[in-house]
Amino acid sequence: MLRALLNSTGKSATQFLLGIGGLALITGAAILLNLQPGAISLLYLIAIVFVSLRAGFLCSMLVSLVAVVCLHSYFVPLLSPTGTRNPLAIVASAAFLITAWVITAMVTRVRKLTETQLTLRFEERLAERTRIARELHDTLLQSFQGLMLNFQAVYDMLPPGKAREDLEKALDRADRAIIEGRDAIQNLRSSTTATNELAQALAALGEDLGWAQGAAGTSPTLRVSVEGTPRELHPILRDNIYRIAREAVTNALRHAHAKKIEADITYAERLLRLRIRDDGRGIDPKLLDGGRDGHWGLSGMRERAEQIGGRLDIWSELGAGTEVDLSVPGSIAYGTEGNNK
Amino acid sequence: MSGDRASIRILSVDDHPLLREGVTALLAGQPDMQLVAEASNGREAVEQFRKHRPDVTLMDLQMPEMNGVDAMIAICSEFPQARIVVLTTYIGDVQVMRALKAGARAYLLKSSLRKELVETIRLVHAGQKRIPPEVASELAEHATDDSLSSREIEVLRLVSGGNANKEIAAQLSITEETVKGHIKNILAKLGANDRTHAVTIGLKRGIIDLYSR
Numbered sequence: 001m002l003r004a005l006l007n008s009t010g011k012s013a014t015q016f017l018l019g020i021g022g023l024a025l026i027t028g029a030a031i032l033l034n035l036q037p038g039a040i041s042l043l044y045l046i047a048i049v050f051v052s053l054r055a056g057f058l059c060s061m062l063v064s065l066v067a068v069v070c071l072h073s074y075f076v077p078l079l080s081p082t083g084t085r086n087p088l089a090i091v092a093s094a095a096f097l098i099t100a101w102v103i104t105a106m107v108t109r110v111r112k113l114t115e116t117q118l119t120l121r122f123e124e125r126l127a128e129r130t131r132i133a134r135e136l137h138d139t140l141l142q143s144f145q146g147l148m149l150n151f152q153a154v155y156d157m158l159p160p161g162k163a164r165e166d167l168e169k170a171l172d173r174a175d176r177a178i179i180e181g182r183d184a185i186q187n188l189r190s191s192t193t194a195t196n197e198l199a200q201a202l203a204a205l206g207e208d209l210g211w212a213q214g215a216a217g218t219s220p221t222l223r224v225s226v227e228g229t230p231r232e233l234h235p236i237l238r239d240n241i242y243r244i245a246r247e248a249v250t251n252a253l254r255h256a257h258a259k260k261i262e263a264d265i266t267y268a269e270r271l272l273r274l275r276i277r278d279d280g281r282g283i284d285p286k287l288l289d290g291g292r293d294g295h296w297g298l299s300g301m302r303e304r305a306e307q308i309g310g311r312l313d314i315w316s317e318l319g320a321g322t323e324v325d326l327s328v329p330g331s332i333a334y335g336t337e338g339n340n341k
Numbered sequence: 342m343s344g345d346r347a348s349i350r351i352l353s354v355d356d357h358p359l360l361r362e363g364v365t366a367l368l369a370g371q372p373d374m375q376l377v378a379e380a381s382n383g384r385e386a387v388e389q390f391r392k393h394r395p396d397v398t399l400m401d402l403q404m405p406e407m408n409g410v411d412a413m414i415a416i417c418s419e420f421p422q423a424r425i426v427v428l429t430t431y432i433g434d435v436q437v438m439r440a441l442k443a444g445a446r447a448y449l450l451k452s453s454l455r456k457e458l459v460e461t462i463r464l465v466h467a468g469q470k471r472i473p474p475e476v477a478s479e480l481a482e483h484a485t486d487d488s489l490s491s492r493e494i495e496v497l498r499l500v501s502g503g504n505a506n507k508e509i510a511a512q513l514s515i516t517e518e519t520v521k522g523h524i525k526n527i528l529a530k531l532g533a534n535d536r537t538h539a540v541t542i543g544l545k546r547g548i549i550d551l552y553s554r
Contacts, residue, residue, distance in 0.1 A: 141430065142357035145451045149363025152455040156370045171455065179452050182430060232535045 015055035019063040022047045027070050037075045041096050044071065048100050052107040056270075060107075064100035068093050115331050118309050136185045144178050198233065198274075199226045201242050202263050205249060220259050222249065228267035231334045240304045241274060241326065244312070247297045248276040248324040256280025256322060272333035274326045283316040308332065348375040349466045352395035354386040354412070355428065356404040360451070364399060364458070371459055383407025387415045390423070397462050398425045402440065403550055410443045417444035424465045428454065432476050433547020434483040447471040487530045489548060496523045498549045501540040 026043045029035075035043075044067040052060035076089045151171055158164040202224045233241070245263065252258040258280030266273040287298065298314065301324070305312035310328035351374055353364045361379050368374045378393045380386040384407045390398060398416070402409035409427065416423050426447040427440045437448055446465045449457060450473065457473070464471050472480070489497065492513075499509045506524070510517045524536065531546075533539035543549045 137430065138357070142451075143359045145430070145454065146357065146359035146361070146363035148455050149360075149367045149458075153363075153366035153370050156367075175452060175455070182452060235537050 015051065016059045016062060019047065019051035019055070019059065020066060022050070023063065023067055023070055027074060031074060037071070037092070040075055041071065041092075044096070045100060045103065049103055049107060052104040053111075057104060057108045060104040061101065064097060064104065067100065068097055071096065112331075115309065115329075118332055133185050136181075141178070141182055141185060144174075144181070148174060148178065198238060198241060198245075199224050199230070199265055202245055202249075202265075205242075205246055220253060220261060222261045222263065224263045224265070226265045226267070230265075231267050231272075233272070233333060237308050237328070237333060240308045241272075241310075241328070244301045244304050244324075244326055245274060245276060247301050248322075251283075251297065252276070252278035252280050252322065256282060258321070268330065270330045272328045272330065274324075276324045277321065278323075279321045282318045282320050283314070283322055284318060285316070288314055288316055348373050349462060350375050350377045350393070350396045351462065352376075352378045352380065352386070352389055352393060352398045354380045354383075354389075354399060354404075354409070355401040356381045357401075360401075364454075367455075367458060374459070374462065383409060383412030383415075386412045390416050390420070394420070396424060397466050398423060399458075399462075400425050400427050400445070402427060402429045402436065410439050413440065413443040413445060424468075426461055426465055428458075431545070431547065432479050433545055434479045435488070436547025436550075437472075437476055437480055439547070448476050449473065450476070483546065489527060489530055493523050493527050493530070494548060496520060497527055497539060497543050500524070500536050501543065501549055 030040045048060055048064050051063045076092055155167050249261055252261050256278055258278035261278045264275045302312055305326055308328055309332045310326055313325040316322035353361055353376060355361050365376055368376050377395055378389040380389045382404045400409045400413060413425055424446050425444060426449060427445045428449050428451055430451050447461050447470060449461055461471050496509060506517050506520045510520045527539055531539050531542045533542055
């Protein structure tokens with residue numbers, strides 16, 4: 001148990017402290033308002049539900065133990081003032097603990113189920129992509145390739161002259177468009193980032209966008225750093241994370257005119273985290289709160305984060321840059337499949 | 342112009358009608374070529390070949406019922422002199438090797454048919470072989486790679502169908518441990534990071550295709 005505690009990341013420690021803080025608040029309020037033990041127990045249980053939703057099973061158990069201790073020391077003493085045991089208190093605390101643990105177990109189970117469903121949705125979407133790729137390959141692509149031959153037949157019939165030259169140029173452009181389409185279909189079969197390395201994909205993204213920006217005279221830098229050992233990610237998840245990152249980097253370059261962008265990827269045991277900071281002009285707080293007008297693609301980023309069961313925090317101030325913080329629970333990010341050593 | 346004795350007699354095989362129509366239109370403008378028959382799958386191709394004995398056959402690879410490679414094997418075992426040009430959408434070294442081993446004399450990408458089909462038909466008819474440079478470089482790149490065993494290809498195909506190790510083991514009547522071993526070998530041979538990456542490489546190189554279920 002101690003080992004598990006040590007292993008848990010800073011995030012769950014913070015959640016634990018927050019839970020304890022919540023209990024302290026409830027206890028303080030209850031003493032001030034002189035609440036009934038029943039009402040207090042109920043408030044404690046609500047706090048425990050929140051803790052088990054945000055943090056893990058273990059964390060929630062610990063908080064419930066602390067809650068029982070509080071319950072006894074302030075409201076339902078185990079020993080009566082005369083020194084005899086209070087059987088009611090023992091029964092009450094046992095009932096409280098059992099209720100708390102049942103709730104925690106149920107919440108944990110629901111969370112697990114949601115994660116399984118998310119994984120299922122990933123598989124479905126992957127299958128759907130393959131189906132679309134096959135459809136496009138069988139219909140659109142073959143038809144266009146066939147039509148190009150028809151055009152070529154017409155071209156062959158034309159006498160030398162301007163019409164023939166112009167048609168040739170148009171056909172060449174069409175050839176390129178079809179090849180692009182063909183390659184896009186092939187990529188649809190896999191994913192936007194062919195390799196598993198998110199960091200590589202982000203670095204490549206920096207090169208692409210930096211090149212476009214370089215024409216304007218400035219050349220911003222994108223530095224990508226990785227903490228922890230890169231783990232296998234589900235392609236759909238990888239895509240969504242990559243697209244959120246791309247949006248953040250695009251915003252930093254196009255809207256915030258940032259000079260320096262830093263992307264940190266952290267592969268921790270219990271969560272995958274991506275932070276992107278820039279030194280640009282920042283985002284108007286009104287936009288940050290609203291975010292629904294489609295400005296800066298903020299709502300799209302939030303939607304993607306939600307889809308993959310992640311959490312997205314955007315911090316920004318005018319003139320002080322922007323920080324985008326995406327975290328995905330490890331259980332979702334790394335999947336439950338056992339063979340990813 | 343048809344019926345000219347000197348003309349090259351051609352059989353066109355593709356499951357997509359618009360593509361066959363395009364080939365017909367393009368060949369109609371060539372005085373030295375004559376389209377004698379069409380087929381929309383491998384089985385029909387073999388029948389049409391027996392019936393018409395074309396000089397040159399244009400063969401699609403991915404087709405229902407009988408695919409292009411099997412059709413070529415069937416035709417070449419009966420008519421070793423058959424001159425077959427493969428038409429396909431994607432370059433994949435394994436797919437190319439399979440086609441060449443099955444008896445293809447030339448390999449053409451559908452994206453370059455417009456400019457190269459007519460010329461290639463003449464070359465092949467004259468007894469030459471032809472592989473476009475981009476296909477040749479793809480072949481060279483993987484020439485020294487270890488190829489997958491037929492069992493490994495089977496496993497990779499099941500992985501691409503979204504099957505978990507347990508399901509693959511059940512379908513092939515082997516243990517899950519054996520499946521894991523196969524997958525380890527597949528990843529190593531293909532230089533893949535993970536299962537999905539292996540499937541992507543498998544599709545790109547033509548080891549598996551979207552149609553083999």
